[in-house]
Amino acid sequence: MTTPGGMTAVQAVNRIEAAGHPRPQDRRLHARGAVFAGRFVPSGRLAQLTSAAHLTRETDLVVRFSNGSPQHDADDRTRGIRGMAVKFLDGEGNGVHDLVAANFRVFPSSTPEGFIELVEALAGTTETALKDKLAAGGKLAGFLFQHKESHAGIKAFVSRHAPASFATTRFDGLHAFHFADAEGRRRAFRYRLVPQLGEVDLDSGRALPRDFLLPELDRRLAGGPVSFTLVVQLGDQGDPTHDPSIAWPEQRTLLPAGEIRIERLSPDSAQWERQVFDPTRVAPGVELSDDAVLAFRPHAYSVSAERRLSADPGPAR
Template identity: 45%
Template sequence: MSERTPTPLAITAVDAIERVSGTYPGHRRVHARGLCFDATFTPSGEAASLTTAAHLQSARTPVVVRFSNSNTNPTVPDGIRAGRGLAVRFLLPDDTSTDLVSVNIPVFFAATPEQFLELLDALEKDPGTGAPDPKKVQAYTAAHPSAAAGLQEAARMPIPVSYGTARYWAIHAFVWVDPHGRRRPVRYRWEPDTGLQELSEEEAAGKNPEYLAEELLRRLVDGPVGFTLRVQLGQDGDPTDDPTKPWPADRPEIVAGRLQITAPVADQDHWAAQVYDPTRITPGIELSDDPVLSFRSHAYSVSYERRADGK
């Protein structure tokens, strides 16, 4: 269920998403189609000295994973260049949970919620062409140059062979708190055990509309599908308040643990209805000063209320 009170800005943003992408009653306003799976997370121990978060210590943690297509339209075929999501809910020993929400691009295309609204305005379809006006998008990137990298990444998103052969980034900075109260910014990335495997547009055109879910179900017959959680450790001066800006590639990384996906969940309706919220954190992890990160929770609340009401 939703945990945040929607803000006027969040309501305006979801209204804009509906204008750009349409409204599909009962569905999320983004990442409308997805499938949930049981999984386990086994920490490596490398993070234990950097954060007190329970799931990053030594014990294995049960997990529910939701893979999704980022489109608002739940019937859009998988075989196109589009965002893919990997939402992971860690079910902690004290009966609480924490979420790690990631997508298949490394950076976002707006530094603030207000910029995101500007982008949505630029993406509104021209009635005459049925497509966004390129001049409006160009004007947006000219006004916000740091957003260009995210838009370029979105334009060249790979078409994966499988949900299990894609790379996923959490895009925002978070803050780890160690046992002595010391804080350090971090960024998360999931790396597939298989390595990256992609389809050409010609290969993807021959696939079934929902081939990603179908493929993953077949793949799991042969055993678990795995990912490694890699964590980039920030240094002084690395931006934590702007999801459009990556950190330098030479920043150290650790392996925090491994995710193994085993089977579809038994209660698909229950887990599909959940809100996977990147601000649902646990002691040992804090939110950064990224305004888009905190905004997402409010926007999700708006989306949840509307789909729960069948709108």
């Protein structure tokens, strides 16, 4: 697949690798993560909107939480991208629908090229706060000059601290999709994963190890499940569906679709780790929108997966 601007998925992943230097066996972004097991408990509120069975009855699922950096030893104490990817499972344990979301409220680019330029501009910011980088100018300032559509997303992002826990972070799917009901009627929606414990940012990470987030969640789960509400935002007629950098007005209807209840680290975490969480894997009853960024993602994810799965990990580090 080639973008309207002429970039292929191979070129995109080559540029991500050149900017971020991931280890060969890791995801080219979101390198460090772990997979947890849980259940989806539907609210019953989607039954009128979609024929998707997994959204309207209780199902098993797995959830991969990640640090967005291409570096496996990324610093969780610094502001940056965190990811939550959900895979709904059928009765045989096969994935039927994926949600792939990040702690962004709006995507900082309307094109795949813009996203790759941003990855390049932000390269090496794992140690330095984003604000310092903005103040210092250079590539990031150049990017912002070229990409006015990115200002809202980046401004909202730099105003936040790093998350204190995956369990207290909100994750948004950002793209529009459509529900389709049994009669073929369609309704545009976006989704978000809202922590039932509320959102809590890190006050000061000084006493914490740099990879504290996954062990913190594991310890927390020893005391009981951690839950997120899957919330869908319904679009009105005319709300744009093609551009993840344009948020819909917050007064649009928000429906609680159900509870994502995370119970334990998956005993098969290492095996799930090898799989792809693909935002375009949707079950019948849900359809993709006309968003070109969404359409491009699975191609880049496949290139990343082919490379990491064929890599010789070399000596353990």
